[in-house]
Amino acid sequence: MSSATSRVSTAPSSPDLHPVLGFSQLNMASGATTPERPSSPISFPASPLPSGKHKIAVIGSGSWGTALAKIAAENALRHPSRFHSEVRLWVRERQVNGKKLTDVINKTHMNQRYLPDVPLPENLVATPKLTDVVKDATVIIMVTPHQFLHTVISELQRVPGTITPGARCVSAIKGVEVEGTNISTFASLIEKELGTPCSALSGANIALEVAQGQFCETTIGCPSAEDAKIWHAVFDAPSFRVNTVEDVNGVSLSGALKNVVALAAGMVDGLRLGGNTKAAILRIGLQEMTNFTLEFFDGVQPGTFSNESAGIADLITTCYGGRNRKCAEEFVKSGHSFEEIERRLLNGQKLQGTATAEEVNRFLTARGCADRYPLFEKVFKISFEGLPPAELVKGL
Amino acid sequence: MSSATSRVSTAPSSPDLHPVLGFSQLNMASGATTPERPSSPISFPASPLPSGKHKIAVIGSGSWGTALAKIAAENALRHPSRFHSEVRLWVRERQVNGKKLTDVINKTHMNQRYLPDVPLPENLVATPKLTDVVKDATVIIMVTPHQFLHTVISELQRVPGTITPGARCVSAIKGVEVEGTNISTFASLIEKELGTPCSALSGANIALEVAQGQFCETTIGCPSAEDAKIWHAVFDAPSFRVNTVEDVNGVSLSGALKNVVALAAGMVDGLRLGGNTKAAILRIGLQEMTNFTLEFFDGVQPGTFSNESAGIADLITTCYGGRNRKCAEEFVKSGHSFEEIERRLLNGQKLQGTATAEEVNRFLTARGCADRYPLFEKVFKISFEGLPPAELVKGL
CATH class of the missing domain: 1.10.1040.10 (N-(1-d-carboxylethyl)-l-norvaline Dehydrogenase; domain 2)
Known part of the structure; x- marks a missing residue:
C-alpha cells in the first residue's frame, strides 16, 4: 500500500490512539487527471461462499466493535443451523491489574474499558492472536480504528491462506481514504487487499445505546444478494433492525x-x-x-x-x-x-x-x-x- | 359545504380561537367505498392570470399570516415592475385600548399581539373588510386559522365577482379535511370553492424566526409553472428561500x-x-x-x-x-x-x-x-x- 495514503475516519476513537489523520498527503499534482472511480459491486470474481455453518470473526474490540460482536454472538446462538456458536473477538493483549485483558474479558464477560457494565454472551471469546481469530472464519467483521486497518491487513496478508477462500467481510469503519487524486472507501480497500467481497455497515448507532439494546436501525450495503442474506442473519435482531441495500459506497x-x-x-x-x-x-x-x-x-x-x-x-x-x-x-x-x-x-x-x-x-x-x-x-x-x-x- | 366536515389543522392557534376540531364526524358508513382521490394539478380550466402588475392580498393576520405578509410586502417593493406596492392584510376589527386594531397596526407598523416587536413594512395595510382586501387582488395568500376558512370562503362567494377572474391563491393553512370517506387538502378545497388555482406553502417555518429574518427555507407546491413563477416572486427572499415543486398534495x-x-x-x-x-x-x-x-x-x-x-x-x-x-x-x-x-x-x-x-x-x-x-x-x-x-x- 502507498505511503501517500491518508484517512479520514468517523470511527469512535479512544484516548490512547493516534489523532485522526487528515488527507494530508492529498497531492493533486500527481498527474492523475481522471481519477479512478471505485466501482460497486466488486469487479473481481469472488470465490463461492463456503457451504455449511458459518464461523464469525470480529476484528476490533473498541466500543463499536464490542457492541457489534455482542449482537453477532447472540445471533450465532439464535440461528444454530447457520452459525457456529463460538464467535471470536480480536483483542490486543495487554495487562490489566496484573491479568491478561483477554482472560479478564473471557472470565467476566464484559469489556469494562469500552462498554462498561454491558454483559456479553459467553460464546463471544476474546482472542489475542489475529490469525487465530480469522482461522476458518467465513464471515469477518472489520471494525478496527481506521489507523490500524493497514497494519491488520498486512498481518492478514503475511501468511497466504490465512483468510478462508470465499470468506465475506463487512466494514463498520466509517470514513474515506485518499491516495493521490483518488477517494476510496474502507470497504473497497479491504475488498482489494484481502480479495474478499466487502460490505459496509453504517447507521444511527451510538455504540453504548446499541449495546444496551435500545431500539435502533442500521444499513448494510452489500455487493451481492448472497452477501446481503448472510449479513442480515449475522446482525438483524429485534432491537437492531438491519436493512440491506446494494449501495456499498x-x-x-x-x-x-x-x-x-x-x-x-x-x-x-x-x-x-x-x-x-x-x-x-x-x-x-x-x-x-x-x-x-x-x-x-x-x-x-x-x-x-x-x-x-x-x-x-x-x-x-x-x-x-x-x-x-x-x-x-x-x-x-x-x-x-x-x-x-x-x-x-x-x-x-x-x-x-x-x-x-x-x-x-x-x-x-x-x-x-x-x-x-x-x-x-x-x-x-x-x-x-x-x-x-x-x-x-x-x-x- | 357539508355540515359533516371536520378538520385537522397544524396552523398556529391563538388562545381565543376554538379548539382544533378532530375528524369527529368521519363516517365510514356513508356508503362511499371508493373514495374520491383529489387530483393535482387542478382539473378545471383556469382563467388566464391577468397581465400587468399584480396586487397581493393576505387573508389571515395571526403570527404566520403576518410573517408571510411581511415577506410579501417587502418583495412587492423589491419588484416594483411586477407588483403594486400596497399589500392588503385582512385583520378582524376589534378594539384595543379604545382604538381600532387596524388603525393601531397601520400607525405602529407592528402586530403586537401575534408578532411582538417585529417592524412591518409601511406598504402593508391592515384592512378590516374582507371584500376590500381582495378587491382587484390577483394573488391571494390564504392563511386563516382553519376553523375560519369556511366562513371566509362563504363571505368571498356571497357576491359574485369578488375574486378577480384569473386570480391565484396559495394556502399556508396546514392540515387536511375529511368529508365522509374523503380526505382533501385545504388547497384543493379553496381551488374547488373559489374556482382559483391554489398552491400550497409549507416548510420548517416557525413564524417568529421567519419574521426575525433568520435564514430558512420553504416549499411551495404549485399546479402550474406559471403559478410557480408568481409565488416564487411573491415569497423568495435572501433569508426565506423558496423552492417550488409540482406536488401540491x-x-x-x-x-x-x-x-x-x-x-x-x-x-x-x-x-x-x-x-x-x-x-x-x-x-x-x-x-x-x-x-x-x-x-x-x-x-x-x-x-x-x-x-x-x-x-x-x-x-x-x-x-x-x-x-x-x-x-x-x-x-x-x-x-x-x-x-x-x-x-x-x-x-x-x-x-x-x-x-x-x-x-x-x-x-x-x-x-x-x-x-x-x-x-x-x-x-x-x-x-x-x-x-x-x-x-x-x-x-x-
Whole structure:
C-alpha cells in the first residue's frame, strides 16, 4: 500500500490512539487527471461462499466493535443451523491489574474499558492472536480504528491462506481514504487487499445505546444478494433492525460526510439561530452529501441518503448530539480556533468533521467544482480561513 | 359545504380561537367505498392570470399570516415592475385600548399581539373588510386559522365577482379535511370553492424566526409553472428561500402528518431512549408519511418528503421542538391522559398530533390497511387505547 495514503475516519476513537489523520498527503499534482472511480459491486470474481455453518470473526474490540460482536454472538446462538456458536473477538493483549485483558474479558464477560457494565454472551471469546481469530472464519467483521486497518491487513496478508477462500467481510469503519487524486472507501480497500467481497455497515448507532439494546436501525450495503442474506442473519435482531441495500459506497460515504454537516449544525447553534435554520442546514447538507457521492462514486442510490438509517437518521443523531456539533458551537461562541478547542475539549485529538471538511474542500477545489457544494465550502472557510460564521447561511 | 366536515389543522392557534376540531364526524358508513382521490394539478380550466402588475392580498393576520405578509410586502417593493406596492392584510376589527386594531397596526407598523416587536413594512395595510382586501387582488395568500376558512370562503362567494377572474391563491393553512370517506387538502378545497388555482406553502417555518429574518427555507407546491413563477416572486427572499415543486398534495400532507411522528418522538424522549431510537422513529415516520400520501392522493412525489423543507426539514424541527413532542413526553412521564395534559399545558386546546393520529387511524382501519402503517397505529393505540409506551419501538 502507498505511503501517500491518508484517512479520514468517523470511527469512535479512544484516548490512547493516534489523532485522526487528515488527507494530508492529498497531492493533486500527481498527474492523475481522471481519477479512478471505485466501482460497486466488486469487479473481481469472488470465490463461492463456503457451504455449511458459518464461523464469525470480529476484528476490533473498541466500543463499536464490542457492541457489534455482542449482537453477532447472540445471533450465532439464535440461528444454530447457520452459525457456529463460538464467535471470536480480536483483542490486543495487554495487562490489566496484573491479568491478561483477554482472560479478564473471557472470565467476566464484559469489556469494562469500552462498554462498561454491558454483559456479553459467553460464546463471544476474546482472542489475542489475529490469525487465530480469522482461522476458518467465513464471515469477518472489520471494525478496527481506521489507523490500524493497514497494519491488520498486512498481518492478514503475511501468511497466504490465512483468510478462508470465499470468506465475506463487512466494514463498520466509517470514513474515506485518499491516495493521490483518488477517494476510496474502507470497504473497497479491504475488498482489494484481502480479495474478499466487502460490505459496509453504517447507521444511527451510538455504540453504548446499541449495546444496551435500545431500539435502533442500521444499513448494510452489500455487493451481492448472497452477501446481503448472510449479513442480515449475522446482525438483524429485534432491537437492531438491519436493512440491506446494494449501495456499498453510499453507505460508506454517508458516515464520513455527515460530520461536515454536523459542524455546520453546531455553528448554527453557536450563532443562536433557531430550529428553522438548523433544519434547513441539515436538508442542504444531506443534498450535498448525496450529490458528492453520486459525482465521485459508482453505484450510488440517492435513497441510501434520503431513506436509510445510514443517511438521514445518522445525520440527525450527529447534528443534534455528538462532538463535532458541540465543538463547532464552541468555536463560534468562543472565537477560538478548532486547534485550540480540540486541545481543550478533546485532549488533542482531531475532530473528524474538520479533517473531512478540509480534505473534501481541497479535493473539490482541485476539480474546480467547490462552488457546487456551497455548504461544504462555507464550513471549510469558516473553520480555516476566517470567514465570519454568520456567513454560513448567506446565499445558500 | 357539508355540515359533516371536520378538520385537522397544524396552523398556529391563538388562545381565543376554538379548539382544533378532530375528524369527529368521519363516517365510514356513508356508503362511499371508493373514495374520491383529489387530483393535482387542478382539473378545471383556469382563467388566464391577468397581465400587468399584480396586487397581493393576505387573508389571515395571526403570527404566520403576518410573517408571510411581511415577506410579501417587502418583495412587492423589491419588484416594483411586477407588483403594486400596497399589500392588503385582512385583520378582524376589534378594539384595543379604545382604538381600532387596524388603525393601531397601520400607525405602529407592528402586530403586537401575534408578532411582538417585529417592524412591518409601511406598504402593508391592515384592512378590516374582507371584500376590500381582495378587491382587484390577483394573488391571494390564504392563511386563516382553519376553523375560519369556511366562513371566509362563504363571505368571498356571497357576491359574485369578488375574486378577480384569473386570480391565484396559495394556502399556508396546514392540515387536511375529511368529508365522509374523503380526505382533501385545504388547497384543493379553496381551488374547488373559489374556482382559483391554489398552491400550497409549507416548510420548517416557525413564524417568529421567519419574521426575525433568520435564514430558512420553504416549499411551495404549485399546479402550474406559471403559478410557480408568481409565488416564487411573491415569497423568495435572501433569508426565506423558496423552492417550488409540482406536488401540491405532498406539500399539504407533510404538514399534517408530521405531528403524528412528533408524538412518537416525544414518547421516545419520555421513555428516556437515546438518539439512535429517536432518529429511527423519524426515519420510519417519514416513510409512513410518504407512503400514506402516495396511497391516498394523486400527483405525489416522494422527493417532496425526502428532499424538501416541507418534508424532512419541517419534520426535524417539529420532532426536536414543538408542543406535540413536548406533550407526548409529558404523557409518558406522567402517565396522565392527553386530555388532562391538554387541559394542564394547553389551556384546553387540543393537540393537532393526537387529533390527526386518531382520525388517520380510523381512516386506515376502515380501509383495512392500518397494519401497513405500524408507527401511526402504535401512536394511536398508546395515546388512546392504553398500549404501554414501551411498545412503541417493538416489532417496527
